[in-house]
Every structure is written in C-alpha cells, then in structure tokens.
Amino acid sequence: MKVTIDGIEIDVPKGTTILQAARMIGPEVAPPTMCYYSKLKTSGGYCRTCIVKVTQGSSANPNPMPKPVASCRTEVMDGMVVENVTNPDILEARKGVVEFLLINHPLDCPVCDQAGECKLQDLGYEHGSAKTRFEFKRREYEMIDIGDKIKLHMNRCILCYRCVKTAEQFTDGRVHGVVHRGDAAEISTYIEKFITNDFSGNVIDVCPVGALTDKTFRFKQRVWFTKPMDAHRDCPTCSGKVRLWLKGEDVARVTSRKDQWDEVKDTDDGKPGFICNSCRYDHKKKSDWVIEGPTHIDRHSVISQGHYEHLNELKTKILKQQKALGFIPFDKRP
Amino acid sequence: MGKKLLIHNDHIPNIHTLAVYKENGGYASVEKALKHMTPDQVTDEVKKSGLRGRGGAGFPTGLKWSFLAKPEGVPRYLVCNADESEPGTFKDRYLMEKIPHALIEGMITSSYALGAARSYIYIRGEYFYVARILETAIEEAYAAGFLGKNILGTNYSLELSVQVGGGAYICGEETALLESLEGKRGNPRIKPPFPAVAGLWGCPTVVNNVETIAAVCPIVMMGGEEYAKIGIGKSTGTKLISASGHINKPGVYEIELGVPVEEFIYSEEYCGGIRNGKKLKAVVAGGSSVPILPTELILKTAKGEPRLMTYESLADGGFQTGTMLGSGGFIVMDEDTSIVKNLFTFARFYHHESCGQCSPCREGTGWMEKILKKFLNGTATESDVELLWDIQSKIEGKTICPLGEAAAWPVAAAIRHFKHEFIEIAKSKKFVDVSHYNRLNKASV
Ligand SMILES: Cc1cc2nc3c(=O)[nH]c(=O)nc-3n(C[C@H](O)[C@H](O)[C@H](O)COP(=O)(O)O)c2cc1C
Ligand code: SF4
Ligand code: SF4
Ligand code: FES
Numbered sequence: 001m002k003v004t005i006d007g008i009e010i011d012v013p014k015g016t017t018i019l020q021a022a023r024m025i026g027p028e029v030a031p032p033t034m035c036y037y038s039k040l041k042t043s044g045g046y047c048r049t050c051i052v053k054v055t056q057g058s059s060a061n062p063n064p065m066p067k068p069v070a071s072c073r074t075e076v077m078d079g080m081v082v083e084n085v086t087n088p089d090i091l092e093a094r095k096g097v098v099e100f101l102l103i104n105h106p107l108d109c110p111v112c113d114q115a116g117e118c119k120l121q122d123l124g125y126e127h128g129s130a131k132t133r134f135e136f137k138r139r140e141y142e143m144i145d146i147g148d149k150i151k152l153h154m155n156r157c158i159l160c161y162r163c164v165k166t167a168e169q170f171t172d173g174r175v176h177g178v179v180h181r182g183d184a185a186e187i188s189t190y191i192e193k194f195i196t197n198d199f200s201g202n203v204i205d206v207c208p209v210g211a212l213t214d215k216t217f218r219f220k221q222r223v224w225f226t227k228p229m230d231a232h233r234d235c236p237t238c239s240g241k242v243r244l245w246l247k248g249e250d251v252a253r254v255t256s257r258k259d260q261w262d263e264v265k266d267t268d269d270g271k272p273g274f275i276c277n278s279c280r281y282d283h284k285k286k287s288d289w290v291i292e293g294p295t296h297i298d299r300h301s302v303i304s305q306g307h308y309e310h311l312n313e314l315k316t317k318i319l320k321q322q323k324a325l326g327f328i329p330f331d332k333r334p
Numbered sequence: 335m336g337k338k339l340l341i342h343n344d345h346i347p348n349i350h351t352l353a354v355y356k357e358n359g360g361y362a363s364v365e366k367a368l369k370h371m372t373p374d375q376v377t378d379e380v381k382k383s384g385l386r387g388r389g390g391a392g393f394p395t396g397l398k399w400s401f402l403a404k405p406e407g408v409p410r411y412l413v414c415n416a417d418e419s420e421p422g423t424f425k426d427r428y429l430m431e432k433i434p435h436a437l438i439e440g441m442i443t444s445s446y447a448l449g450a451a452r453s454y455i456y457i458r459g460e461y462f463y464v465a466r467i468l469e470t471a472i473e474e475a476y477a478a479g480f481l482g483k484n485i486l487g488t489n490y491s492l493e494l495s496v497q498v499g500g501g502a503y504i505c506g507e508e509t510a511l512l513e514s515l516e517g518k519r520g521n522p523r524i525k526p527p528f529p530a531v532a533g534l535w536g537c538p539t540v541v542n543n544v545e546t547i548a549a550v551c552p553i554v555m556m557g558g559e560e561y562a563k564i565g566i567g568k569s570t571g572t573k574l575i576s577a578s579g580h581i582n583k584p585g586v587y588e589i590e591l592g593v594p595v596e597e598f599i600y601s602e603e604y605c606g607g608i609r610n611g612k613k614l615k616a617v618v619a620g621g622s623s624v625p626i627l628p629t630e631l632i633l634k635t636a637k638g639e640p641r642l643m644t645y646e647s648l649a650d651g652g653f654q655t656g657t658m659l660g661s662g663g664f665i666v667m668d669e670d671t672s673i674v675k676n677l678f679t680f681a682r683f684y685h686h687e688s689c690g691q692c693s694p695c696r697e698g699t700g701w702m703e704k705i706l707k708k709f710l711n712g713t714a715t716e717s718d719v720e721l722l723w724d725i726q727s728k729i730e731g732k733t734i735c736p737l738g739e740a741a742a743w744p745v746a747a748a749i750r751h752f753k754h755e756f757i758e759i760a761k762s763k764k765f766v767d768v769s770h771y772n773r774l775n776k777a778s779v
Contacts, residue, residue, distance in 0.1 A: 045524040046691050048732055067731040073524050096728030100697035133721060136704050159690060178519065178690070181502070183700045185690035 018071035035160035036072035044072035056081035103134040114210030147195035157211035163203035217253040231289035237276035339552040352474040355435040363554040376447035382558025384570035389543030401530040403538040416457040417506035420621035422663030425574035426544035428586040434471035440547035459501030503687035508541040522735035566592035569644035579666035582606035612668035620660020623740030625747030684741035698729040710766040
C-alpha cells in the first residue's frame with residue numbers, strides 16, 4: 001500500500017497505521033505520541049497528540065477525512081495522503097492538545113524524577129507556548145505508594161493508560177486502573193491493594209511523565225548526572241537485559257532498555273524487553289551484572305550531557321595525538 | 335391534528351398491560367413479520383420507510399441494519415439504547431413508561447429482521463422504576479409466547495432482558511454503552527471497528543434508540559412506502575419531541591416531521607406559546623448538545639423561509655444559521671433568560687460527564703466551565719470570550735467520541751449568536767449567584 005506523509009511516499013504492508021508508516025519514514029515526519037506504545041496492544045487513541053490531517057482517504061475514495069485522526073489508531077489505505085508537520089491547522093491543534101495536557105500538570109521539572117526523560121517536557125518544548133492561559137487552581141492529590149517500590153504522584157498523570165495496559169498485558173492479576181471520570185479520573189489501586197507482582201516495575205518505565213516513579217531511585221540522582229550502561233545477567237524470570245544507571249561505581253537505578261521512540265526495546269531475539277522486579281530492585285551491585293558498554297543516547301536528549309558513549313575511543317585518540325605532539329601528562333612531568 | 339403512530343394510544347387506561355395493549359392492536363407487527371415476512375423483507379420495509387435514527391445523529395436505520403456483518407455461527411445482537419441522558423430529552427422515558435409493550439414489540443420485530451437471538455434494553459440508572467415497568471411487561475410477553483422459544487409457533491426464538499446502567503451520560507454513546515453492558519467502565523471505544531462488525535462481546539451488533547425501534551412496528555404494519563409519505567423529503571414519519579422551558583404546555587409531543595417551528599411553539603396543539611405572554615428569545619432544538627438559535631433564526635431559515643421541524647430545515651445553512659433536530663429535546667427560552675447562565679449549566683454538565691479518556695475533552699470541558707463561572711462571579715473580562723471561543727475550537731473534532739462536540743457546540747453557538755451578552759456581563763461585573771451548583775457538585779466547580 002502506498003501512503004504519502006508530508007509529501008514523502010512509502011510502501012507499507014496492509015494493516016500498518018499512519019503512525020507506523022510515519023515512523024518508517026523517520027523522526028522528521030513521525031507525530032509525537034504520549035499514549036501510544038507499540039509494545040502494548042490496543043494502546044493509543046487517548047492523548048490526541050498524534051493527530052494528523054488525512055487530505056485524501058485513498059485512491060479509491062480521494063475525499064479528505066472531515067476531522068483530524070489519531071494516527072496511532074488509524075490504518076492506512078492505498079493512496080492515502082497525510083499531512084502532519086506540513087499542516088498549520090494540525091500544528092495549531094497539537095498546540096491545543098499540549099495546552100490541555102499541561103493545564104493540570106505541575107511544571108515542577110526541577111524536582112521531578114522524570115525530568116530529562118519526560119515526553120511531556122519534550123512535547124511542551126516542541127509544540128507548546130511559553131505562557132499558560134490557565135489561571136485556576138490545579139488538581140492536587142496526595143502522593144501514594146501503590147507498591148512497596150512504586151510511588152504514584154497523580155498530579156503529574158496524563159491518563160495515558162499505558163501503565164494500566166502494561167499491568168494487564170504483562171503481569172498476573174492487574175490490581176490498578178482508572179477510577180472516577182473526566183478530569184476527576186485517577187489512577188488508583190483497588191481498595192488497599194498493592195502492585196507487587198513480578199513485573200510490576202515496568203509500569204514505571206512506560207509512564208511518559210513523572211507520575212509513577214521508582215522509590216529506590218527517587219531524588220537520588222538527576223538522570224543527566226548518571227551514566228547509562230547496557231548490562232545483562234542470567235535471569236530465570238526475564239531476559240535479564242537491562243540498563244544500569246551508574247553514578248561512579250554505584251548502580252543508582254536499573255531499568256529496561258528503550259528504543260528510538262523511547263519505548264521498552266524488544267530483545268535481539270524478538271522477546272518483550274520488559275524486565276522482572278528482581279533484576280530491577282534486587283541487583284544493585286555492579287558485580288551482579290555483565291556490563292556490555294555505554295548505552296547509545298540520542299544527542300537531543302538531556303541525558304547525553306556528560307555522557308560520552310565513545311569515551312574510550314576518545315581517550316585513545318587524544319593519547320595518540322598527545323604522543324605525536326610529544327606532550328607529557330601532568331602526573332608524568334618531572 | 336397530526337398523525338400519531340407511537341403514542342396514539344397513550345390516553346387508554348392500563349395501556350401498559352399486555353391485555354389492553356393487545357386489544358388495541360398491539361403485537362400485530364410481530365404476527366405479521368414473523369408469520370408472513372422474511373427478515374430481509376422487514377429490513378427492506380425499514381429501508382423504504384426512510385426512517386432515520388431517533389437517538390440524535392439521524393443516520394438512516396435501514397442502511398445501518400444492512401451494514402450488520404453476518405458471519406456464520408457468530409451471534410448478533412440488537413441493543414436498545416434507552417440511556418436518554420441528553421439534557422432536555424425525555425421522550426423515550428414517556429414511551430417506555432406509558433406504553434412499554436410498544437418498545438418490546440419493536441424489539442421483537444427488529445431482532446427478527448436482524449437475526450438476533452438475544453437482545454438487550456440498556457436503560458439509564460436513574461430510570462430504575464421504568465426498568466421495573468419494562469421487566470413486568472417482558473414477563474407478560476414471555477408468558478404470552480411473544481418472547482422465548484418458538485415465538486407464536488414459528489421457528490424464531492428470542493431472549494430479551496433489561497440492563498440498568500450506572501447513570502452516566504457517556505453510557506448513551508453506543509460504544510460506551512456496549513462496554514458498560516459488558517460490565518466494564520463506560521468508556522467509548524475507538525472506532526473502527528464499528529459495532530456492526532465488532533460490537534457486544536466482539537460480535538456484530540446494532541444499537542438503536544428506543545423511538546427508532548418502536549417506529550419499526552408501524553412501518554411493518556403500514557409498509558415502508560406509506561410511512562415515507564408522512565413527513566417531508568428525507569425527514570420521514572413522525573417524531574417524538576420533548577418540549578420544555580418557558581412554554582405554556584411542556585410535555586412530549588408526537589409530530590409529523592415538517593411542522594413549522596413557529597406552529598410547534600405557538601399552537602395550542604403543541605407548546606401553547608410562551609409562558610406569561612413573554613417574548614421568545616432562543617431555542618435549543620435538539621437536546622442540550624445542539625447549537626442554540628436566537629428567535630429570528632429558529633423561526634426562519636437563512637433563506638428567509640419558515641423553519642420546519644425536519645432534519646434538513648433545522649440544519650439549513652450549517653451552524654452559522656442552523657442547528658440540528660438531534661434527539662428532539664426542544665428547550666424554549668423566553669426574553670428573561672440569561673444565555674450565559676444557561677450555558678454555564680450545560681458546560682457544567684458536560685464537564686461532569688466527560689469520561690476522561692481524551693485530553694481535549696477531559697481538560698477542556700472543565701476549563702470552559704471555570705471560565706463561564708467567572709462571568710457569573712463578575713470577574714470575567716472581555717478577553718475571556720476569545721479564550722472560550724479558542725478552547726471550544728480546540729476540543730471540537732479532536733476527540734474520540736462526539737461528547738467533545740456536545741461540549742463545544744453550545745459554547746460556540748452561544749458566542750456566535752449572543753456575544754454581546756458575554757461582553758455586557760464582563761463589563762458590568764455583576765454577580766450572579768450559582769452557589770447552589772457547588773452543593774450539587776463540589777469537585778467540578
Ligand atoms: C455522549 C453521547 C450520548 C448519547 N446518548 C444517547 C442516548 O442517551 N440515547 C440514544 O439513543 N442515543 C444516544 N447517543 C447516540 C448513540 O451513540 C447512537 O448514535 C444511537 O443510539 C443510535 O441509535 P439510532 O440510530 O436509533 O439513533 C449518544 C451519543 C453520544 C456521543
Ligand atoms: S500513571 Fe503514568 S502511565 Fe499511568 S496513566 Fe498516568 S501518565 Fe500514564
Ligand atoms: S470525547 Fe470525552 S467522553 Fe468522549 S471519549 Fe473523549 S474524554 Fe471520553
Ligand atoms: S499517541 Fe495517538 S492519541 Fe495518543
């Protein structure tokens with residue numbers, strides 16, 4: 001099937017969504033996503049950040065679609081023509097969505113654990129306005145422990161449903177979900193239940209904002225001061241392939257590995273990359289792990305600050321240059 | 335007197351009982367359809383009748399039925415939408431309460447046409463007592479052989495039951511209704527797939543409004559072509575209108591589609607004119623979600639012709655000059671009505687009822703309500719009108735289900751036609767007491 005997105009044509013198999021097609025073309029035309037998560041079935045459709053304009057439905061029916069569509073849940077038709085960044089109305093509508101998402105979201109990035117990894121922060125930066133038009137009191141909730149290792153700060157939740165779907169699809173017996181409706185809706189556990197099962201920690205990894213945080217990591221570090229390293233161990237429960245966030249020799253945090261779209265990356269042999277709680281919480285010594293090397297971090301991410309993926313190469317290169325110049329290091333000087 | 339097909343017998347004592355209903359010609363359509371017509375023939379008559387869904391959107395019923403997927407060995411369902419939560423709309427309640435067998439008869443005939451062996455009436459929680467009335471009527475129908483195995487000795491069998499919902503407006507949206515019927519949270523589903531392909535428990539399903547289903551009985555009896563002769567153009571048949579507001583005779587009226595709006599408001603047969611001899615100011619013609627129109631536009635179309643009670647005439651000129659027939663909730667406002675205060679009530683409702691799945695509706699509805707509250711508090715400025723306009727435009731068309739539009743359209747229309755009132759209030763800084771709303775719903779204001 002042929003589909004054209006922002007003037008770029010691509011051939012995709014039947015059943016591909018507009019978003020998937022756009023991602024195949026590349027980040028320049030891929031709409032932002034806050035609720036869609038390719039590793040979770042039936043995710044997407046809620047946040048409306050990925051809306052695009054379909055200016056031609058298909059070759060058979062060239063009529064435009066009357067309303068913007070959620071690209072993450074709309075399948076392409078042969079001959080479809082889609083506008084994303086090239087359509088000013090869509091950019092304006094997206095600005096509106098960002099404004100809606102932010103009216104009740106505290107801008108407490110300086111104290112939020114998700115800072116640096118937050119998709120809403122990126123979205124706001126790329127599509128938002130500098131000034132808010134919302135002058136009312138924001139929603140406020142008490143922070144709650146929804147598991148012995150997980151803290152929920154509802155103030156920051158954008159109701160993307162990702163954690164609910166993760167719990168439903170990757171853990172036994174989901175005990176949390178959405179209660180109430182409208183802007184009073186909240187993520188909550190069923191009465192006095194705790195999220196404790198083996199894979200529960202993954203809800204933290206899928207949360208696009210700082211609503212669900214790892215209690216063992218909270219306030220310990222800013223991510224950009226840590227060094228993410230890919231590592232693995234022989235784990236009987238999951239693939240054991242993780243990312244270690246090192247501060248010096250200490251393991252500050254263990255998470256799953258993420259892909260280009262900031263989603264949990266499948267393992268090389270195609271298995272889901274979600275990790276078990278034992279890997280996440282019980283193995284906090286560097287010696288528990290086989291370190292594979294520095295994680296690749298996209299330059300646009302703040303985490304890339306102070307993170308030198310090719311540090312060793314760099315060091316060797318510099319030493320070679322110094323040698324060629326006859327340079328003597330300080331500690332070697334007479 | 336206009337023709338009545340649905341509530342023509344509502345004055346007969348005990349018409350809610352099967353015996354009296356039958357004596358007055360009830361269940362004849364079941365006899366006719368099941369014994370003398372094939373399911374396809376029934377569907378054909380509905381198609382010929384031009385009947386349009388009475389739930390609000392006005393989609394042709396016969397066409398909707400023809401979309402129903404019919405894979406072998408997979409059950410299909412007919413679900414009656416008796417949620418009726420649109421403010422201003424109370425016609426389905428009247429029909430079910432007064433003449434419950436009219437709906438049950440329609441359910442049997444329609445289920446037969448669709449090949450459904452199990453059907454449901456999903457009714458809103460607040461109509462609990464109506465559910466009881468329906469349940470009693472269903473029991474009577476089972477006992478008389480109109481429901482259950484081999485109805486009237488034919489090969490057709492049908493199980494029918496009533497399901498009471500939790501009392502949420504969103505559960506009237508057809509896919510949220512199906513979720514709720516399945517025992518889940520009433521969140522609208524993302525379409526496609528449409529219910530005709532994957533509805534209740536993933537099976538092909540038709541969801542129709544109470545009045546739509548009841549209208550199938552006269553269509554089967556008189557034939558689709560005869561039915562189509564009533565009304566005007568593509569607005570065929572009769573329609574129940576629930577009239578409320580500042581009129582002398584609020585109530586449920588059955589009209590032949592095509593009655594002039596002016597006649598509907600002022601004639602003794604219908605609303606009987608404006609209360610206390612006041613002047614008409616505005617009308618919300620099809621339930622609170624449709625755009626409000628000021629007097630000059632509700633009585634005359636953009637072309638200056640008399641506005642008629644039809645889908646087309648009410649929509650004439652798009653939303654710049656027109657509105658929608660919607661669910662037939664006809665709310666009349668006299669000259670003393672504050673449009674802004676009225677709009678606040680609507681906004682408060684849609685905010686309270688948003689399911690919260692999509693960001694524009696979840697966050698935007700509450701924001702609009704808060705801004706409208708400023709007008710009533712005497713703290714609004716003129717720029718708040720622009721802000722309201724902008725917010726509604728960013729909700730409209732950008733949500734999963736039409737509740738987003740239902741929240742945005744009234745705001746847009748009120749600003750479009752009554753902007754001066756917003757400005758006046760903003761300038762006057764007058765305080766309007768709406769504290770009673772806070773008691774009703776602390777969380778939302
Ligand atoms: C928020 C919302 C609430 C609705 N509430 C009702 C309702 O209470 N009753 C109803 O019949 N249709 C309601 N509808 C329309 C239904 O989704 C659906 O279109 C209708 O039941 C189809 O029946 P019809 O084809 O017979 O009109 C609602 C739609 C929306 C978006
Ligand atoms: S807690 Fe996080 S993952 Fe869960 S719904 Fe809220 S924002 Fe989404
Ligand atoms: S438009 Fe409102 S009610 Fe409809 S799905 Fe979205 S949040 Fe829910
Ligand atoms: S990412 Fe598509 S609607 Fe949220």
